[in-house]
Amino acid sequence: MGLNLNRVDMPNREPEIRNKDFIEVAEGYNDQMAQEEAERCLNCKKPLCRQGCPVNIDIPRFIHQVTENDFDGAYYTLKEYSLLPAVCGRVCPQESQCEGSCILNPKGAPVGIGRLERYVADKFRESKKVEELQKKPDSGKKVAVIGGGPAGLACAYDLAKEGHKVKIFEALHTLGGVLMYGIPEFRLPKSIVDKEIENIEKLGVEIELNSVAGRVNTVDKLMNEEGFDAVFIATGAGLPYFLNIPGENLNEVYSANEFLTRVNLMKAYKYPEYDTPVIVGEKVAVVGAGNVAMDAARTAKRLGAKDVYIVYRRSKDEVPARHEELEHAEEEGINLQLLTSPIEVLGDEQGHVTGLRCLKYELGAPDEGGRRRPVEIPGSEFDIPIDMVVMAIGQGPNPLLLEKTKGLELNKRGNIVADDNGVTSLDGVFAGGDIVTGAATVILAMGAGKKTAAAINKYLENK
Amino acid sequence: MYKIVKKEILNPSVVLMDVYAPDIARSCESGQFIVLRIDEFGERIPLTIADYFPEEGTIRIVTQAVGYTSRKLMNMNQGDSFIDFIGPLGKESEIENYGTVLCICGGLGIAPMFPIARDLKKAGNKVITVMGARNKDLLIWEDVLKTVSDEVYVTTDDGSYGRKGLVTDVAKEILEREKVDKAWAIGPVIMMKFSSLLTEKYQVPTIVSMNPIMVDGTGMCGACRLEVGGKTKFACVDGPEFDAHEVNWDLSLRRMNIYKAKEELALAKAEKGGF
Ligand SMILES: Cc1cc2nc3c(=O)[nH]c(=O)nc-3n(C[C@H](O)[C@H](O)[C@H](O)COP(=O)(O)OP(=O)(O)OC[C@H]3O[C@@H](n4cnc5c(N)ncnc54)[C@H](O)[C@@H]3O)c2cc1C
Ligand SMILES: Cc1cc2nc3c(=O)[nH]c(=O)nc-3n(C[C@H](O)[C@H](O)[C@H](O)COP(=O)(O)OP(=O)(O)OC[C@H]3O[C@@H](n4cnc5c(N)ncnc54)[C@H](O)[C@@H]3O)c2cc1C
Ligand code: SF4
Numbered sequence: 001m002g003l004n005l006n007r008v009d010m011p012n013r014e015p016e017i018r019n020k021d022f023i024e025v026a027e028g029y030n031d032q033m034a035q036e037e038a039e040r041c042l043n044c045k046k047p048l049c050r051q052g053c054p055v056n057i058d059i060p061r062f063i064h065q066v067t068e069n070d071f072d073g074a075y076y077t078l079k080e081y082s083l084l085p086a087v088c089g090r091v092c093p094q095e096s097q098c099e100g101s102c103i104l105n106p107k108g109a110p111v112g113i114g115r116l117e118r119y120v121a122d123k124f125r126e127s128k129k130v131e132e133l134q135k136k137p138d139s140g141k142k143v144a145v146i147g148g149g150p151a152g153l154a155c156a157y158d159l160a161k162e163g164h165k166v167k168i169f170e171a172l173h174t175l176g177g178v179l180m181y182g183i184p185e186f187r188l189p190k191s192i193v194d195k196e197i198e199n200i201e202k203l204g205v206e207i208e209l210n211s212v213a214g215r216v217n218t219v220d221k222l223m224n225e226e227g228f229d230a231v232f233i234a235t236g237a238g239l240p241y242f243l244n245i246p247g248e249n250l251n252e253v254y255s256a257n258e259f260l261t262r263v264n265l266m267k268a269y270k271y272p273e274y275d276t277p278v279i280v281g282e283k284v285a286v287v288g289a290g291n292v293a294m295d296a297a298r299t300a301k302r303l304g305a306k307d308v309y310i311v312y313r314r315s316k317d318e319v320p321a322r323h324e325e326l327e328h329a330e331e332e333g334i335n336l337q338l339l340t341s342p343i344e345v346l347g348d349e350q351g352h353v354t355g356l357r358c359l360k361y362e363l364g365a366p367d368e369g370g371r372r373r374p375v376e377i378p379g380s381e382f383d384i385p386i387d388m389v390v391m392a393i394g395q396g397p398n399p400l401l402l403e404k405t406k407g408l409e410l411n412k413r414g415n416i417v418a419d420d421n422g423v424t425s426l427d428g429v430f431a432g433g434d435i436v437t438g439a440a441t442v443i444l445a446m447g448a449g450k451k452t453a454a455a456i457n458k459y460l461e462n463k
Numbered sequence: 464m465y466k467i468v469k470k471e472i473l474n475p476s477v478v479l480m481d482v483y484a485p486d487i488a489r490s491c492e493s494g495q496f497i498v499l500r501i502d503e504f505g506e507r508i509p510l511t512i513a514d515y516f517p518e519e520g521t522i523r524i525v526t527q528a529v530g531y532t533s534r535k536l537m538n539m540n541q542g543d544s545f546i547d548f549i550g551p552l553g554k555e556s557e558i559e560n561y562g563t564v565l566c567i568c569g570g571l572g573i574a575p576m577f578p579i580a581r582d583l584k585k586a587g588n589k590v591i592t593v594m595g596a597r598n599k600d601l602l603i604w605e606d607v608l609k610t611v612s613d614e615v616y617v618t619t620d621d622g623s624y625g626r627k628g629l630v631t632d633v634a635k636e637i638l639e640r641e642k643v644d645k646a647w648a649i650g651p652v653i654m655m656k657f658s659s660l661l662t663e664k665y666q667v668p669t670i671v672s673m674n675p676i677m678v679d680g681t682g683m684c685g686a687c688r689l690e691v692g693g694k695t696k697f698a699c700v701d702g703p704e705f706d707a708h709e710v711n712w713d714l715s716l717r718r719m720n721i722y723k724a725k726e727e728l729a730l731a732k733a734e735k736g737g738f
């Protein structure tokens with residue numbers, strides 16, 4: 001068969017319909033589409049795609065299994081490397097990872113690896129088959145995992161399989177971290193995350209929700225009083241940044257974390273059936289252009305905002321969000337206000353937001369990273385009339401637990417210093433995910449959890 | 464699930480509950496708070512720890528019915544459970560031997576003042592408590608505060624009990640009368656604001672316990688932002704106690720009303736369907 005340079009499109013729901021509800025946007029491949037797409041893979045001897053995947057999934061193998069109709073086989077191939085294939089297939093920035101490295105790239109569209117991954121994982125879940133979980137005999141060792149996001153979950157899963165007694169301490173009332181409170185239902189249905197969490201429970205991992213480490217217990221207490229042999233810190237990047245401009249504490253100024261948490265975790269989109277309210281303006285400005293900003297903008301639109309603006313300092317080429325999210329956002333009617341940066345949130349006497357004062361920027365010389373630096377245009381001040389702002393300019397490490405963990409080395413930004421195996425400056429204390437790297441991706445966090453689990457396992461063997 | 468092991472109605476709109484939460488009871492200190500959720504539809508609401516009993520494993524909360532969730536909570540009974548109960552959150556009060564401490568509390572602020580006053584007393588301070596309510600029926604815990612204070616003064620807005628007037632009236636007399644080394648003010652924001660303006664005049668360092676709207680209570684959302692000394696702070700992790708004289712009161716007052724219009728929707732639901 002000749003080389004097929006065009007990839008099979010994945011069907012999406014109509015923009016004008018989907019931008020009014022929270023049902024998933026992308027519908028996924030059907031069997032025929034998946035076969036056709038899988039057959040495009042050249043099954044390379046030296047697969048470049050694998051190098052692009054942070055957890056080195058054996059991509060040609062699982063795709064080949066799809067072409068052979070061995071869907072269970074494909075699923076178990078994925079699971080060798082990734083705890084959350086249904087999640088990563090949906091939210092990985094494939095264009096800069098696996099797909100970005102696919103050999104087909106220079107000539108045509110890369111193989112739709114993420115879509116196939118999603119297809120395989122969904123098919124397995126929908127088949128209602130019970131996943132085979134193998135667990136080694138009890139090792140007699142105890143590990144505490146602090147934080148139940150992708151990093152913590154992946155680490156707990158692997159350690160439990162090794163026969164260790166694992167307990168996850170999670171501050172919120174549900175596991176999943178950003179997968180539950182940050183990424184919206186229309187991009188990642190929560191039932192999928194729940195399903196993945198079920199397996200962790202089946203492995204006998206103990207789960208303690210509503211448990212804020214640093215307040216109700218400390219790393220020291222866990223190790224010295226409660227008999228844990230090792231601790232994995234995976235508390236993520238949950239501290240929202242603000243711009244520190246005037247007017248930022250006006251009533252209708254939200255951090256993306258607050259806005260998305262109210263909507264996703266607390267289900268404010270179903271208010272008053274659910275008790276948590278959320279405010280949505282008619283004209284909403286979202287500051288920033290990462291995945292978080294796209295999620296906030298598209299959520300505001302779905303909750304009834306007429307005009308939604310993404311306000312971003314650089315140009316479209318530099319937008320850090322996944323390509324697909326930007327595309328979907330534009331289709332859904334989100335406006336891009338590029339090369340623009342706010343200098344003040346305007347408000348009235350009662351504290352309500354009335355506008356966003358901005359400066360225009362142009363792109364200047366490239367910086368060290370090769371990205372052209374935005375330079376403000378003097379005298380370009382202008383106001384956008386809006387009645388709500390969402391700040392989505394990044395998140396940092398929450399210091400709550402770190403302050404209470406003496407001797408734990410942190411870097412300048414307050415992240416934990418840890419090597420590739422999660423080893424920190426404290427004996428028996430490991431860390432991984434966003435708390436180490438700063439806000440990154442699900443797959444990197446999950447990969448860190450897995451790698452650290454291996455390191456912890458070794459550490460426990462020698463202990 | 465976190466069980467209510469004791470319920471006591473303190474007045475028509477205020478209820479006391481002891482909730483079984485042994486981990487929190489073991490690790491909490493005065494000045495800290497919890498966040499609870501009644502059921503899976505529930506909102507996360509913060510409440511101050513009004514007392515704690517490590518031996519029994521319980522936390523005491525005193526709640527005033529102001530809106531949907533707090534009213535729903537009033538209707539829960541001994542034996543019922545909360546789905547979530549998270550804490551201890553926030554920083555503990557800074558207890559030292561300051562000398563003479565004036566504890567000004569109003570309305571529901573009387574309950575959270577109790578453990579602080581007790582610790583201050585234990586630390587060797589002379590504790591003078593001024594407590595106020597709108598009327599006699601709404602006044603709570605006069606007897607409880609008496610057990611930990613050297614002097615207790617009571618005011619009611621309508622004069623139905625104690626002195627007629629506001630807590631600040633009596634506080635002013637005390638500040639005129641003797642040297643006060645430190646003050647605490649806990650109650651409605653407007654009461655804390657005026658207490659703060661008063662003690663500032665007498666240059667008495669003052670602590671207030673702020674109660675902005677919160678969601679997670681762990682520093683993740685920023686809902687609880689307030690301005691202290693010109694800087695943005697998160698009340699749930701940087702507080703809830705702050706230097707009263709540095710707080711931007713008008714901003715805090717405005718931010719309390721963000722959901723006013725929405726709250727009426729929830730209350731309408733309650734009126735239609737009951738809780
Ligand atoms: C809105 C949004 C959209 C995103 N979109 C994408 C995307 O499309 N693709 C992608 O790859 N990545 C995306 N990301 C990034 C990705 O979600 C994160 O990189 C990833 O979740 C990090 O995993 P983690 O396990 O390190 O931390 P988290 O997912 O943040 O989990 C940390 C957990 O620790 C808990 N915790 C924190 N402190 C404590 C404590 N003291 N005690 C107990 N528990 C604690 C938290 O409650 C949380 O559950 C997005 C992020 C956001 C916010
Ligand atoms: C640190 C802290 C300690 C507190 N301690 C106590 C206490 O010991 N006893 C007590 O009765 N109350 C306390 N409160 C206030 C209590 O949390 C609110 O009265 C309660 O959340 C109101 O919820 P509702 O649904 O009944 O009312 P709503 O109708 O939702 O609101 C009524 C008013 O309560 C405030 N409020 C609403 N939601 C929240 C929220 N999630 N967080 C904070 N405030 C909110 C708003 O100002 C609102 O205008 C405390 C608040 C904080 C932040
Ligand atoms: S995990 Fe992510 S990067 Fe790796 S193959 Fe799957 S979609 Fe690509």
Ligand code: SF4
Pocket residue numbers: 040041042043044047048049050059060101102103104111113
């Ligand atoms: S590089 Fe592309 S074509 Fe080659 S194995 Fe990977 S996905 Fe298939």
Ligand code: FES
Pocket residue numbers: 676677678679680681682683684685686687688697698699700
């Ligand atoms: S309540 Fe969310 S940061 Fe304080």
